[in-house]
Structures are given as C-alpha cells and as structure tokens.
Amino acid sequence: AQLHSSLTQTQRVEALAKFRRAEIDCLICTDLASRGLDIEQVHTVLNMHMPRTLKSYIHRVGRTARAGKAGRSISLVTEDDRKLLKEIVKSNADRAMKQRLVAPDVVQAYNDKIEGLEESIEKIEEDEKVEKQLRIAEQVRNRRE
Incomplete structure (x- = not known):
C-alpha cells in the first residue's frame, strides 16, 4: 500500500490500518509519514x-526500533548525500554500520525501470507541497478564530 498526500484522508487511514493489521507487508510512504507514526512490528525503514x-x-528511521527494540534502516545514498552521510556516521561512531556499494550496471538497470515514473513522482511531490501549504493556512486560520 502507499501513503502520500495525493490520497484522500480516508484512503490514508485505510492504508495505515491495513499495514497495522498486517494485511499488507509493505507500506510505501513519502515524508508525510516520517513523523508521528508508531506502528509495532516495523523492522525495516528503507530511505x-x-x-x-x-x-x-532520525525521525524517519525512528519508525523502526520503537521502545528499545532492534530495527534496521537502509538508505540509498548518492554523491549529493555525502555531507549528511558523514554526519550520520559520525553521530553513530559507537555503533557498527554496514555499507555496500552497488555496481553501476545494476544501478543503471533499476534506473531504466523507474525512469518512466518521474512524472507521477513529480505530481505526487507537487500535491504534497500544496497540501502542506493548505494545512499551514488552515492552522493559521484556526489560530485566528
């Protein structure tokens, strides 16, 4: 299932409920779900x-390993992410962190598969920006009332 701002609130709640009930194994989320979700049995977060x-x-990967339990975070990192990755490694110097480089031909094969999704992804991202602006405007309006 998926969880993003292009879905209605009802669709989001239903997707989340199915994931919580373990009716689905994987929930694909945008940053919409990076905070505030506390779901038991989440063992892995893939960035x-x-x-x-x-x-x-920290908030994103905190969706796993809740209440002191073990969890795993897998992050796909590009050259543009180097600064943040160094910060993450430095802040976790006392923990073992595994890393793996993916062969360029494998990256290219997956890139070819997802290339056609760019337009859909851009639409979802734009919808999320609009929704965020609407939420902020609504909060401002509610404070004034």
Missing part, C-alpha cells in the same frame, strides 16, 4: 532519498 537534515533522518 529511497535521504532527507536534508540529521534530525529528519
């Missing part, structure tokens, strides 16, 4: 894109 800050990264 397709790194967030901009260490604080955001």
Whole structure:
C-alpha cells in the first residue's frame, strides 16, 4: 500500500490500518509519514532519498526500533548525500554500520525501470507541497478564530 498526500484522508487511514493489521507487508510512504507514526512490528525503514537534515533522518528511521527494540534502516545514498552521510556516521561512531556499494550496471538497470515514473513522482511531490501549504493556512486560520 502507499501513503502520500495525493490520497484522500480516508484512503490514508485505510492504508495505515491495513499495514497495522498486517494485511499488507509493505507500506510505501513519502515524508508525510516520517513523523508521528508508531506502528509495532516495523523492522525495516528503507530511505529511497535521504532527507536534508540529521534530525529528519532520525525521525524517519525512528519508525523502526520503537521502545528499545532492534530495527534496521537502509538508505540509498548518492554523491549529493555525502555531507549528511558523514554526519550520520559520525553521530553513530559507537555503533557498527554496514555499507555496500552497488555496481553501476545494476544501478543503471533499476534506473531504466523507474525512469518512466518521474512524472507521477513529480505530481505526487507537487500535491504534497500544496497540501502542506493548505494545512499551514488552515492552522493559521484556526489560530485566528
């Protein structure tokens, strides 16, 4: 299932409920779900894109290993993410962190598969920006009332 701003609130709640009930094994989320979700039995968070800050990264990977339990975070890191990656490694110097480089031909094969999705992804990202602006405007309006 998926969880992003292009879905209605009802669709989001239903997707989340199915994931919580273990009716689905995988929930694909945008940053919409990076904070505030506390779902038991989440063992792995996969970051397709790194967030901009260490604080955001911590919130994202915090969806796993809740209440002191073990968990795993897998992050796909590009050259543009080097600064944040160094910060993450430095802040976790006392923990073992594994790393693996993916062969260029494998990266290219997956790149070819997802290339056609760019337009859909851009639409979802734009919808999320608009939704965020609407939420902020609504909060401002509610404060004034």
